[in-house]
Structures are given as C-alpha cells and as structure tokens.
Amino acid sequence: xxxxIENKLRTLQPRYLEVVNExxxxxxxxxSESHFxxxxxxxxxxxxxxxxRHQLVNNILADELAHSIHAxxxxxxxxxxxxxxxxxxxxxxxxxGGSKAEQS
Numbered sequence: 042x043x044x045x046i047e048n049k050l051r052t053l054q055p056r057y058l059e060v061v062n063e064x065x066x067x068x069x070x071x072x073s074e075s076h077f078x079x080x081x082x083x084x085x086x087x088x089x090x091x092x093x094r095h096q097l098v099n100n101i102l103a104d105e106l107a108h109s110i111h112a113x114x115x116x117x118x119x120x121x122x123x124x125x126x127x128x129x130x131x132x133x134x135x136x137x138g139g140s141k142a143e144q145s
C-alpha cells in the first residue's frame with residue numbers, strides 16, 4: 042500500500058515525499074496498512090488553499106481511500122512553506138478511538 046501511495050503521488054512531481062505507515066498506533070492487526078501519514082512538498086500546491094491541496098491528493102488516492110485506507114493524515118506544503126518549517130512537519134494527531142493506548 043505504501044508503495045502504491047508513493048507511486049501515485051509522484052504525479053504531483055514532489056520535491057519531497059514521505060509516506061509513513063502509522064497503523065501500529067491503532068487497534069489493528071499487526072502488519073496492517075490502513076493508517077498513513079503523507080508529507081508532500083510540491084510546487085503544484087502554490088496558490089492553492091489547504092482544502093484544495095487535500096482534495097487534489099484525495100482525488101489521486103480515491104481508490105485506496107474507498108477500499109484500503111482507514112485514515113490519512115496529510116501534510117501538503119509548498120517549497121517555501123517547507124523551508125519556513127526547516128523541513129519538518131507536525132506529528133499526526135493521536136487516534137481518538139480504538140487505539141492500543143486506550144485499551145490499557
């Protein structure tokens with residue numbers, strides 16, 4: 042799944058792309074690929090609001106979102122924003138339901 046996401050998002054000609062499987066943070070079977078964080082830096086996001094950027098990514102990953110991906114944390118940045126953040130992105134928010142931590 043991770044490779045499929047990476048391959049599809051390459052159509053945005055990213056300057057930086059990182060796809061992180063965060064499924065282990067959730068109450069899912071070991072080895073699951075259902076919760077992902079995507080950090081993508083692309084000039085195609087220039088002049089686009091955050092909602093438009095997310096819609097663009099969601100459209101590219103429509104099949105995966107409909108069938109395989111349960112959660113997708115998106116960090117969509119322009120090159121300028123990426124440099125302003127020193128090449129860092131925010132941590133994904135914690136799972137609010139069904140996480141392993143809540144079962145303790």
